[in-house]
Amino acid sequence: xxxxxxxxxxxxxxxxxxxxxxxxxxxxxxxxxxxxxxxxxxxxxxxxxxxxxxxxxxxxxxxxxxxxxxxxxxxxxxxxxxxxxxxxxxxxxxxxxxxxxxxxxxxxxxxxxxxxxxxxxxxxxxxxxxxxxxxxxxxxxxxxxxxxxxxxxxxxxxxxxxxxxxxxxxxxxxxxxxxxxxxxxxxxxxxxxxxxxxxxxxxxxxxxxxxxxxxxxxxxxxxxxxxxxxxxxxxxxxxxxxxxxxxxxxxxxxxxxxxxxxxxxxxxxxxxxxxxxxxxxxxxxxxxxxxxxxxxxx
Numbered sequence: 001x002x003x004x005x006x007x008x009x010x011x012x013x014x015x016x017x018x019x020x021x022x023x024x025x026x027x028x029x030x031x032x033x034x035x036x037x038x039x040x041x042x043x044x045x046x047x048x049x050x051x052x053x054x055x056x057x058x059x060x061x062x063x064x065x066x067x068x069x070x071x072x073x074x075x076x077x078x079x080x081x082x083x084x085x086x087x088x089x090x091x092x093x094x095x096x097x098x099x100x101x102x103x104x105x106x107x108x109x110x111x112x113x114x115x116x117x118x119x120x121x122x123x124x125x126x127x128x129x130x131x132x133x134x135x136x137x138x139x140x141x142x143x144x145x146x147x148x149x150x151x152x153x154x155x156x157x158x159x160x161x162x163x164x165x166x167x168x169x170x171x172x173x174x175x176x177x178x179x180x181x182x183x184x185x186x187x188x189x190x191x192x193x194x195x196x197x198x199x200x201x202x203x204x205x206x207x208x209x210x211x212x213x214x215x216x217x218x219x220x221x222x223x224x225x226x227x228x229x230x231x232x233x234x235x236x237x238x239x240x241x242x243x244x245x246x247x248x249x250x251x252x253x254x255x256x257x258x259x260x261x262x263x264x265x266x267x268x269x270x271x272x273x274x275x276x277x278x279x280x281x282x283x284x285x286x287x288x289x290x291x292x293x294x295x296x297x298x
Contacts, residue, residue: 055159055160055190056159056160056188056190056242056245056290057249058096059245060093060159060160060188060190061093061096061097061100061159062100063186063188063236063238063292064097064157064159064186064188064292065097065100065101065104067184067186067292067294068101068106068155068157068184068186069101069104069106071184071296072104072106075154075182075183075184075296076106076154079107080107080108080109081101081106081107081108081109081154081155082108082109082110082111082112082152082153082154082155083097083108083110083111083112083153083154083155083156083157084111084112084113084114084146084148084153084155084156084157084178085097085111085112085113085114085156085157085158085159086114086143086146086156086157086158086161086165086171086174086175087114087115087116087143087158087159087160087161087162087164087165088113088114088115088120088124088138088161089115089117089120089124089161090120090123090124090127091113091123091124091127091128091136091138092127093159093160094111094113094136094159095127095128095131095133095136097111097157097159098111098133098135098136108135109135110135110137111135111136111137112136112137112138112139112146112148112153113136113137113138113139114139114141114143114146115138115139115140115141116140116141116142116143117140118140121138121139121140124138125138143161143165143171143174144165144167144170144171144173144174145174146174146178148178150177150178151178151179151180151181152178152180153178153179153180153183154179154180154183154184155179155183155184155185155186156175156178156179156183156184156185156186157185157186157187158171158175158186158187158188159188160188160189160190162187162188162189162190162192162193162216163189163190163191163192163208163213163214163215164212164213164214165214166214168192168214168216168221168224169220169224169227169228172185172221172224172225172228172230173224173227173228175228176228176229176230176297179297180297181297181298182296182297183296183297184294184295184296185225185230185293185294185295185296185297186292186293186294187291187292187293188238188291188292189221189289189290189291189292189293190242190279190290191204191208191213191215191279191282191288191290192213192214192215192216193215193216193217193218193221193288193289193290193291194215194216194217194218194287194288194289195217195218195286195287195289196217197217198287199215199287200215200282200287200288201281201282201285201287203278203281204278204279204281204282204287204288206274206278207271207274207275207278208275208278208279215288218235218289218291221235221293222235225293225295229297229298230295230296230297230298231295231296231297231298232294232295232296233293233294233295234293234294234295235291235292235293236291236292236293236294237289237290237291238290238291238292239283239289239290241290242279242280242283242290243280243283243284246276246279246280246283247280249276250273250276250277250280253269253272253273253276254273257269
């Protein structure tokens with residue numbers, strides 16, 4: 001499988017990187033059976049935990065759910081919500097969010113997953129269709145130009161995809177356009193935020209190549225959010241939390257290497273290990289700031 005004809009260079013780069021990291025996920029039906037056999041969990045938590053081994057996974061999504069639940073009464077007023085995830089990939093995080101919000105009594109009327117890579121959207125559609133998820137719609141589009149009306153959404157989330165956006169300020173601006181007044185924005189930043197203008201180390205770049213991963217100083221992200229019209233902008237520091245989480249993920253990879261390799265293949269397991277180790281080292285050195293941003297459209 002190759003990237004779609006007419007794909008942008010950015011989509012091609014993202015496709016190649018993620019294809020190398022998780023080739024097995026493109027054969028989702030076989031991979032799903034393997035994950036369920038390994039975890040004993042056919043629900044979204046078990047699947048997402050391995051779908052996003054290189055990310056914050058379900059634990060990061062839980063932070064977003066908590067942020068949305070906190071504002072549910074004051075923003076959603078108990079009404080059904082429409083939400084969108086920018087950079088939704090294979091859709092695992094979005095499906096998990098919908099289920100967790102529903103469990104908290106927040107009805108999701110419509111959830112849109114927006115991703116630049118056509119193959120990611122195609123796999124997500126297959127998964128959603130197999131799970132009978134009529135409320136979820138995949139949109140293959142750039143996160144800076146989403147084919148949805150302005151003022152049409154109650155919440156916009158990004159669960160770890162910020163480093164894959166070469167123009168994050170424009171993504172934030174698009175989120176503001178999509179949101180209704182007082183709508184909620186929640187961003188988890190895994191490897192996209194730096195304390196200053198200096199970027200991460202060259203050792204980090206060995207597993208997080210330029211042209212696929214982009215970083216932004218924290219002060220500049222704050223300005224981007226405020227320029228886009230967001231208010232009540234808060235950055236929640238996830239430093240120690242993220243170090244502990246990645247250490248746990250590395251432990252899983254080490255202890256269950258044979259089982260994980262049976263799902264993804266030996267090369268992918270080695271790349272996952274290097275990816276997690278490099279991110280953890282940057283957190284410990286203070287060169288990257290794992291964070292959760294919350295804000296409301298003014």
